[in-house]
């Protein structure tokens with residue numbers, strides 16, 4: 001079982017009441033850290049990265065309104081690319097969530113909201129749908145984002161790009177696109193054989209200059225800002241991930257993996273914020 005397959009399996013077992021459900025990170029060191037794009041919805045603050053069973057040190061968190069990717073060389077794509085090239089991200093996941101307000105925002109609602117903020121319609125781009133990347137289906141939005149990312153010339157052809165949904169009330173994860181299967185079904189394309197589908201992307205790369213209409217301009221989190229404990233990977237040549245000490249000893253073959261425990265306090269670090277647990281049955285799974 002590969003990393004995100006194990007994550008979803010453990011998530012399902014935890015939701016089913018398995019108090020021992022957890023992720024044995026030592027088995028997935030080659031897949032860590034992961035770069036994850038989510039929405040800016042503040043309700044997600046309490047879910048990640050615990051809902052994935054990952055420690056903060058292995059979780060590179062990128063966010064924008066609606067976890068939208070507008071193009072193969074968009075601002076968010078550049079951050080995802082650097083998350084892999086600079087911060088050593090091994091896998092990418094785009095995780096949408098239920099009850100996303102971006103999916104519920106009509107042009108009329110948005111125009112009225114901006115007007116209430118003192119921004120008149122004439123000051124906004126003509127095509128608000130394109131500019132803000134508004135969507136009607138959270139799942140379809142994830143599928144589109146994964147497709148654009150998979151086809152981006154900035155993303156390594158062997159990096160799995162997954163699509164998931166998370167239930168914002170329960171923390172339940174659901175596959176939308178299994179990036180491992182996509183890689184197996186379509187062998188990684190090389191940059192010199194990208195084909196016509198990526199012609200637009202290559203053209204955009206060569207002609208990119210300054211602001212592009214239709215490109216999301218919401219700020220994203222600094223890459224690796226939650227990974228202070230791992231140090232700067234630039235030039236350090238750290239290809240492997242160290243196993244966090246809180247995981248405890250490796251269980252004997254056949255034994256169930258140990259449940260993830262809260263990390264011990266580390267001198268010199270800020271204390272972790274209090275944890276909100278939306279439902280009792282995900283308590284063990286969340287960090």
Ligand SMILES: [Zn+2]
Pocket residue numbers: 039040041065066067097099100101102
């Ligand atoms: Zn949202």
